[in-house]
Amino acid sequence: MDTRLMEAGDYDALAALWSGFPGNAMTAADSRAGFERFLGANGPLCFVLLDGTGVAGSVMAGHDTRRGYVYHLAVSSRLQGTGGGRLLMERVERALLDEGIEKVHLFIYRDNPAVAFYERLGWRVRQDIHVMSKVLSGDPSTGMRETPMPDARGDGAARTDPR
Numbered sequence: 114m115d116t117r118l119m120e121a122g123d124y125d126a127l128a129a130l131w132s133g134f135p136g137n138a139m140t141a142a143d144s145r146a147g148f149e150r151f152l153g154a155n156g157p158l159c160f161v162l163l164d165g166t167g168v169a170g171s172v173m174a175g176h177d178t179r180r181g182y183v184y185h186l187a188v189s190s191r192l193q194g195t196g197g198g199r200l201l202m203e204r205v206e207r208a209l210l211d212e213g214i215e216k217v218h219l220f221i222y223r224d225n226p227a228v229a230f231y232e233r234l235g236w237r238v239r240q241d242i243h244v245m246s247k248v249l250s251g252d253p254s255t256g257m258r259e260t261p262m263p264d265a266r267g268d269g270a271a272r273t274d275p276r
């Protein structure tokens with residue numbers, strides 16, 4: 114396995130990867146236009162994982178000059194548990210540090226099994242802060258999940274993108 118910088122041409126493979134996880138709803142930010150906009154702003158911080166057959170994982174990050182933010186960490190189900198997630202996170206954390214970013218945050222549903230993955234990599238769940246959100250256009254309730262999704266082993270990806 115290896116990683117390389119994400120490219121606009123990866124969109125179809127990534128959309129298939131992300132939408133392949135049961136229950137993972139794609140948001141407007143995941144449209145081709147939204148993807149290209151994010152990549153245009155944060156290209157050096159977005160990576161794909163490659164196996165022998167092509168794109169098998171992803172991570173996207175950005176920063177606001179103060180803090181970094183990680184999105185869309187995902188590894189194809191068939192490769193999970195073989196080090197790809199760690200590889201992607203090491204690569205993106207190094208890239209953020211290279212840009213002078215010393216602290217990074219991510220949003221994850223409390224019931225996502227990937228919480229334990231992140232803890233293994235040195236991340237800590239914050240008990241001292243709330244995340245507050247407001248939808249600025251359209252239906253104010255869009256994407257605000259108020260109740261936990263069913264917990265089922267293997268579909269952790271259903272909670273990839275708290276919105």
Ligand SMILES: CC(C)(COP(=O)(O)OP(=O)(O)OC[C@H]1O[C@@H](n2cnc3c(N)ncnc32)[C@H](O)[C@@H]1OP(=O)(O)O)[C@@H](O)C(=O)NCCC(=O)NCCS
Nearest residue numbers: 186187188193194195196197198199226227229230270273
């Ligand atoms: C989270 C995810 C990216 C992890 O990728 P992965 O390639 O399976 O992880 P790795 O094989 O690199 O594992 C790295 C370490 O974390 C541990 N780990 C991985 N998943 C774990 C889990 N669910 N619970 C506890 N530990 C876990 C591994 O045992 C390994 O430990 P070690 O290196 O000390 O032996 C992958 O499970 C995934 O794509 N999940 C669905 C998408 C998702 O939920 N992403 C998070 C969005 S916020």
